[in-house]
Amino acid sequence: MTDIKIRIENLYKIFGPKPKSVLAAVQDGMSKTELLEKHNHVLGLKDINIDIPARGISVIMGLSGSGKSTLIRHINRLIEPTAGKLLVDDDDVLSMSKSELIQFRRHKASMVFQKFGLHVHRTVAENVAYGLVVQGTAMNEAKSQSHKWLERVGLAGFENHYPSQLSGGMQQRVGLARALATDAEILLMDEAFSALDPLIRTDMQDVLLDLQEELHKTIVFITHDLDEALRIGDTIAILRDGAVIQQGEPQQIIMHPEDDYIFDFIKDINRGRVIKIGTLMAAPNNNVGPDIDRNMVLEDALQQVASSPTQECNVVDSVGTRIGSISLTQIVAGLARPDVEATPDARYR
Amino acid sequence: MEFFTEFPEMERGALRDLKKTIDQNFREFSREYGENIENFFDPLLWFLAWLQDLLVAAPWPLVILVIAGLAWLGSRSVKVVVGTILSFLAIGYFGMWEDTMATLAIISVATTVCIALGIPLGILMARSDRAQALVTPVLDVMQTIPAFVYLIPVVMLLGIGKVPGLIAVCIYAIPPIVRLTNLGIRLVEKEALEAADAFGANYSQRLLGVQLPLALPNIFAGVNQTIMMALSMVVIASMIGVAGLGVPVLRSISNQYLALGLMNGLAIVALAIIFDRVSQQYGERLQKHRKGINHD
Ligand SMILES: Nc1ncnc2c1ncn2[C@@H]1O[C@H](COP(=O)(O)OP(=O)(O)OP(=O)(O)O)[C@@H](O)[C@H]1O
Ligand SMILES: [Mg+2]
Numbered sequence: 219m220t221d222i223k224i225r226i227e228n229l230y231k232i233f234g235p236k237p238k239s240v241l242a243a244v245q246d247g248m249s250k251t252e253l254l255e256k257h258n259h260v261l262g263l264k265d266i267n268i269d270i271p272a273r274g275i276s277v278i279m280g281l282s283g284s285g286k287s288t289l290i291r292h293i294n295r296l297i298e299p300t301a302g303k304l305l306v307d308d309d310d311v312l313s314m315s316k317s318e319l320i321q322f323r324r325h326k327a328s329m330v331f332q333k334f335g336l337h338v339h340r341t342v343a344e345n346v347a348y349g350l351v352v353q354g355t356a357m358n359e360a361k362s363q364s365h366k367w368l369e370r371v372g373l374a375g376f377e378n379h380y381p382s383q384l385s386g387g388m389q390q391r392v393g394l395a396r397a398l399a400t401d402a403e404i405l406l407m408d409e410a411f412s413a414l415d416p417l418i419r420t421d422m423q424d425v426l427l428d429l430q431e432e433l434h435k436t437i438v439f440i441t442h443d444l445d446e447a448l449r450i451g452d453t454i455a456i457l458r459d460g461a462v463i464q465q466g467e468p469q470q471i472i473m474h475p476e477d478d479y480i481f482d483f484i485k486d487i488n489r490g491r492v493i494k495i496g497t498l499m500a501a502p503n504n505n506v507g508p509d510i511d512r513n514m515v516l517e518d519a520l521q522q523v524a525s526s527p528t529q530e531c532n533v534v535d536s537v538g539t540r541i542g543s544i545s546l547t548q549i550v551a552g553l554a555r556p557d558v559e560a561t562p563d564a565r566y567r
Numbered sequence: 568m569e570f571f572t573e574f575p576e577m578e579r580g581a582l583r584d585l586k587k588t589i590d591q592n593f594r595e596f597s598r599e600y601g602e603n604i605e606n607f608f609d610p611l612l613w614f615l616a617w618l619q620d621l622l623v624a625a626p627w628p629l630v631i632l633v634i635a636g637l638a639w640l641g642s643r644s645v646k647v648v649v650g651t652i653l654s655f656l657a658i659g660y661f662g663m664w665e666d667t668m669a670t671l672a673i674i675s676v677a678t679t680v681c682i683a684l685g686i687p688l689g690i691l692m693a694r695s696d697r698a699q700a701l702v703t704p705v706l707d708v709m710q711t712i713p714a715f716v717y718l719i720p721v722v723m724l725l726g727i728g729k730v731p732g733l734i735a736v737c738i739y740a741i742p743p744i745v746r747l748t749n750l751g752i753r754l755v756e757k758e759a760l761e762a763a764d765a766f767g768a769n770y771s772q773r774l775l776g777v778q779l780p781l782a783l784p785n786i787f788a789g790v791n792q793t794i795m796m797a798l799s800m801v802v803i804a805s806m807i808g809v810a811g812l813g814v815p816v817l818r819s820i821s822n823q824y825l826a827l828g829l830m831n832g833l834a835i836v837a838l839a840i841i842f843d844r845v846s847q848q849y850g851e852r853l854q855k856h857r858k859g860i861n862h863d
Binding site for chain 1 (some may be wrong): 758759761762763764765766767768769772775776780781783
């Protein structure tokens with residue numbers, strides 16, 4: 219049982235001059251378009267319920283304008299909700315006073331931004347030390363921490379450069395180091411890698427995964443890129459028009475998209491490189507062939523299963539226990555796109 | 568028909584009475600409070616006089632050296648420094664040293680006052696839309712009303728002398744610094760501020776650590792403009808007793824002394840150019856971090 223770090227309950231956000239006055243209408247199910255036309259308010263978030271487990275990477279995904287940035291900014295209350303509850307470690311963030319909130323932001327949650335949000339008038343080292351300086355950490359300590367984290371993200375030697383002298387990828391490393399330096403347990407990343415070239419982006423994902431292996435932070439990661447979500451997410455929640463339409467484990471979402479919107483997201487992925495055989499396997503079948511690991515992706519398993527005399531393999535977990543079996547037919551079926559009409563809830567039409 | 572050809576103006580006697588009442592009231596106000604207000608400005612007067620005496624009394628080579636040093640610190644440009652030294656040598660040679668020192672003194676004090684009042688006011692305006700809506704029209708009036716017009720109440724209140732002159736200069740010169748401080752802060756990128764908020768910066772950490780440093784180039788442009796406007800006010804202020812380069816200019820207008828007017832006018836121009844170049848290049852250096860890789 220994983221413990222819950224951040225709990226979001228019935229969260230609503232309406233943008234406009236008098237959000238409270240239209241809240242009831244929204245709670246009764248008024249749509250985003252209708253709200254805009256009738257009341258001239260923008261529906262930001264609608265009845266969000268998400269539990270974010272501790273020490274994992276929770277991805278929140280959605281198209282542009284679906285409310286991702288709005289949602290993540292509620293967690294450190296850069297945006298005030300219109301209604302709802304937000305608990306971090308069972309502390310009610312929404313009832314915090316101004317100074318409690320400042321302490322929360324200084325020590326509990328740090329943030330990485332899509333456009334980096336670096337301070338152009340500070341050097342790289344000063345940027346990384348920023349959170350510590352704001353906390354009131356002694357200069358020497360802040361400096362050595364800043365140096366340490368710059369080294370960790372591979373930017374040793376750039377201390378005295380200014381952000382404008384760095385490439386985008388390097389700037390985001392600075393952003394990441396700045397967020398890590400405060401030692402906060404929660405890391406909020408709003409499309410942190412979206413502004414980067416594909417290769418650099420993969421690099422940065424590796425950096426993040428490496429760090430996470432050691433740091434075990436609770437990371438909330440926003441992206442609009444499914445490949446990225448699948449690569450780094452332990453869980454994924456999908457937002458549309460301010461509402462969560464599906465959440466769960468990545469494999470679950472790929473195999474069982476709940477509606478057309480999600481189907482559109484997943485239809486172009488390379489299923490062979492994403493789906494793991496553990497997701498498709500059947501019950502153990504006495505010694506049908508060679509053992510393969512449950513986390514192997516279909517593309518890699520294909521070769522082995524095809525060359526097995528029975529065209530089947532045993533699936534084993536990380537310690538080698540047989541937990542299931544997989545056949546060539548199952549793999550081929552898994553490679554085919556699921557048929558969305560067959561899914562029960564096709565609201566998207 | 569007459570209604571349209573003759574403007575239906577206020578009855579003559581009533582208009583006269585209205586003006587009279589306003590004058591009367593203001594005069595009474597001056598009599599009542601003039602002295603207090605004057606006392607209030609005493610430290611300023613003292614400082615102005617002290618600075619002026621200092622500049623005049625100090626050996627001229629030393630003054631030139633200090634000014635050249637300041638020009639170097641500000642501009643880091645040999646050209647500007649050499650130009651400054653040559654200008655001051657010429658000013659001295661043509662007999663305008665004392666007037667120039669007096670002008671320098673009043674410009675320095677006026678600029679200091681404008682910065683000390685203008686930046687906080689600009690910060691306030693940036694912080695509150697209501698303050699902005701309130702102050703902007705006042706600034707508009709201050710900038711557009713003919714300078715002679717507000718000399719009248721100042722002189723009625725404080726008489727003729729250095730302090731009223733200084734106040735007139737300040738009223739005329741303060742709007743740019745207020746406006747540009749406000750603008751500069753409002754133009755600070757939202758992302759930079761959001762980052763400060765997300766890391767738990769409090770109000771003063773936001774203001775001093777992010778807003779003001781990032782607004783500095785604009786604030787500096789405001790300081791530059793304030794200095795320029797103070798300089799251009801020098802001639803007018805000399806009408807009410809401010810010593811400096813404006814006095815001979817006024818004298819040459821009434822007596823048709825072409826050469827005298829021209830020389831003093833050119834001295835003002837020289838000061839303006841020096842101030843402008845030095846402060847502008849200083850402002851540019853403040854922005855060096857904004858340049859990208861290619862501009863290094
Ligand atoms: N301050 C605001 N005032 C009014 N509407 C807003 C405001 N901020 C966001 N919105 C609206 O809320 C919705 C969600 O915006 P949000 O920025 O959270 O989307 P997003 O999923 O982060 O998109 P992107 O991928 O483009 O960053 C949009 O329709 C947007 O127009
Ligand atoms: Mg966004």
